[in-house]
Amino acid sequence: DTYAEELETEVLIVGAGLSGVYLLHKLRKLGFKCKIYEAGKELGGVWHWNCYPGARVDSHSPMYAYSLPEVWKDWTWSERYPDYAELRKYFEHVENVLDIKKDVAFDTRVVGAQFDKPSGKWNIQTEDGRVAKSKYLLLAAGFAAKRSVPDWPGLDKFKGEIHHSSFWPDDGVDIKGKRVAVIGTGATGVQFAEETAKTAASVTVFQRTPNLALPMQQKALTKEEQEKAKSQYPDIYRNRMTTFAGFEYDMVPSNTLDVAPGQRETFYEKCFENGGFQFWIANYQDLLFDKKANTEAYNFWAKKTRARISDPVKRDMLAPLEPPHSFGTKRPSLEQNYYEMMDRKENEVVDIKKTPVVEVTETGLKTNDGEHREFDVIALATGFDSLTGGMKTMGLRDVNGVPLSEKWKRGTWSYLGMACADFPNMFFLYGAHGPAAFANGPSCVECQADWIVDAMEKLRKEQITYVVATRQAEEEWRRKVTAISDLTLFPDTSSWYMGTNIPGKPREQLGFVGGLPLYKKECREALDNGFHGFTVDTAEEGGVQ
Ligand code: NA7
DSSP: OTTOSEEEEEEEEEOOSHHHHHHHHHHHHTTOOEEEEOSSSSSOTHHHHOOSTTOBOSSOTTTSSOOOHHHHTTOOOSBSSOBHHHHHHHHHHHHHHHOOGGGEEOSOOEEEEEEETTTTEEEEEETTSOEEEEEEEEEOOOSOOSBOOOOOTTTTTOOSEEEEGGGOOTTOOOOTTOEEEEEOOSHHHHHHHHHHTTTSSEEEEEESSOOOOEEOOOOBOOHHHHHHHGGGHHHHHHHHTTSTTSSSOOOBSSOGGGSOHHHHHHHHHHHHHHOTTHHHHSSBTTTTTOHHHHHHHHHHHHHHHHTTOOSHHHHHHHSOSSOSSOTTSSOOOEESSHHHHHHSTTOEEEETTTSOEEEEOSSEEEETTSOEEEOSEEEEOOOBSTTTHHHHTTTEEOTTSOBHHHHTSSSOOOBTTTBOBTOTTEEEOSSTTSSGGGSOHHHHHHHHHHHHHHHHHHHHHTTOOEEEEOHHHHHHHHHHHHHHHHTSSGGGSOSGGGTTTSTTOOOOOOSOOSOHHHHHHHHHHHHHTTSTTEEEEOOOTTOOO
């Protein structure tokens, strides 16, 4: 019984999103006794939480899906970039095929966990006072489990509707004819603004940094074309694990300035036409490494985007002539008609780098130039304590009782982006030091989860009861993550990749930016070399030395 006050299991997984569902399915098939604790009410992770207007995935079909044939064989997408409602249906389909929910306790938030050496088990506490004991703890809570809200005075005073994007009411908010404010211009802010602008009286975007958004090129998909393509799916899914960012396309092996200007222009045009992230991660190979190459790409982006905005003031705010940061060192959003929507005269862009918000009032927002704007709805699209926030607020303690939030206070240490020293029999995925931030979600999930599953099979085969990363391995991994990042343009830009979106969070590279193939190789070597970088013990349960 998943809801029992005391649960004994072999594997406790935290989170029933893309990662947790896949892990449960794979491990259960191998005979591991598994349970999931999930804070929400349904499967689907981010797609359970994010139901704001316009919420949709930025990875195209069939990239954003499991590679499992039993799941894709009877599934059809209606759009190239499906929205949250369709993704929720996808998870219903996954449930019908894989029968996941019988092993999930919903409404169950983990607030504490510590490994007990004498018993060789994790003791896990939930918010409502239940306890679980488990030999393994697998953290699959995603990179956006901890939302970030500005610390503006008066946030609780606003009398209209105010919600963080990841906590949007499930039954929606009436937007029609309303004055809407959007704070933030990340993936969420852009999607929210372009969608609500269709029916709202006005949309005011409070922008700190312009999003260098790319054309999505959304398209309806037919069942026939998908059925025809399915014979190639095994190859497509195999191939996506061999590219830098886990898509079917990859960086082009030429340097930007070696290509003749006319040819380069044609290539850039093609990337825009094809849409999605192609201009970002199927661009010339030096885009994210070389400043001059990057500026070339930026100039093209600005030329294309500025041509879509007739208002000269908005044009300079949304797509300035000078790059606000190197292109692609912050995540570009995918847009459908964001620039046309914002260009409309009823909509406004407020530069809150110049005139920051100083107060939320009962009726609106005040900026430091004394302006007070009135709204009916405020959407906080202000993002997350990404990659580390979820794990830091889960009450995790190491074997000696030291909280993970302490260990990660001055920086993040992990081994392979999947294990931590002093946290035995624990693996995590889709978080810090892994490829999550730069890869297609399911590719990253399957890459890391397959490794965890292989590791657990090996542990069982070799009768290992205790496995823990060494501090030295952690130090080396952190150095590697940083050294790879230092070869790129990422460190110069403030972004959630670098941890700088959260006040007080250390500035450091939080993602593995060396690409999926290199990441896979590093992880594979650790396993093949007999758990290199880990300490293992085969003592009987209760007798860990
Ligand atoms: P993001 O990408 O973190 O975007 C958050 C946005 O909110 C971004 O434009 C921030 O400006 C802005 N922001 C954050 N805090 C503040 C404060 N205090 N004041 C003003 N503006 C603020 O989150 P999203 O939800 O859009 O996307 C998260 C990921 O989910 C996304 O990358 C996809 O992988 C899916 P900044 O840029 O920091 O100047």
